[in-house]
Amino acid sequence: MDDFLLIGGKKISNRFFLGTGKFASNELMRKAIEESKVEVVTVALRRVDGGEKNENILDFIPKSCIVMSNTSGARNADEAVRIARIAKAAGMGNWVKIEVISDAKYLLPDNLETIKATEILAKEGFVVMPYFNPDLMDARRLRDAGAATVMPLGAPIGTNKGLKTKEIIQIIVNEINLPVVVDAGIGRPSQAAEAMELGCAAVLANTAVALAQDPVKTAVAFSLGVQAGRFAFVAGIAQEKNIAEASSPLTGFLQD
């Protein structure tokens, strides 16, 4: 099926995006990316205070991947903008996932600061993918601020609870003419498929893959789940009904 997702002028075939955190090793992460044929991955930036690092995570990400730096650790728009600029200056390219979190308990994103950062970075030419708390008005504000996609959470980060925000995500898909990428909270391939069946453009997961017993197989399963959901959406899913409707003909019964 010739069905590319177009973001920032780049064609993406695999609509499953993978975060690179929490893997037991960089090598395991690399295998997960390669086996699942993931094309878009996220990384983060952190301070280094000592000589503990001897591997560069970027060496384990296939060169064909689009690597998107996130702004995790940012507590407001200014910090997010700074992190994005540093990542770009360090050679990361211009894709950025805006993640602004000031709440330590639920890790819910701060939409107001996210919108501010989106506006600043979009004007600077970044391909801005803001992670946000699903809300139609804020999705419109992000679109108007220049976002390339909007990335509503399905459930709080790392909870694996699935599409708890399904109704609002459906509204955003219906109303916002941008790719909608569900990011955070997706714990199973079936939940990823469900997001795609709604008409979402892609799904981003990390914890559910990295902390699975077999992250490589799980990444493949997510990739297939996303593909299945996408195929179903494109094919046109039959409507739900409240009254039964026979699948077999209602004539020619072998009855006396």
Add this chain to the structure above:
Amino acid sequence: MFIKLNGNAKEVADNITIESLLLQLGVKNNKVVFVEHNGKVLSETELDVVLGKNDIIEVISFVGGG
């Protein structure tokens, strides 16, 4: 003299270069870390810059993240 390293005050020798500072920190491998000096990200060829009093240095690396 004192500089600000990764958000904290740190005493370093006068006229120390960034490259020497990284050596002291044990993070000389420039392929793993990069340095922001007073708000500017440096290339590998710019690490011979001599630090001044109250300079702000961030030693940063890309890590796994979602």
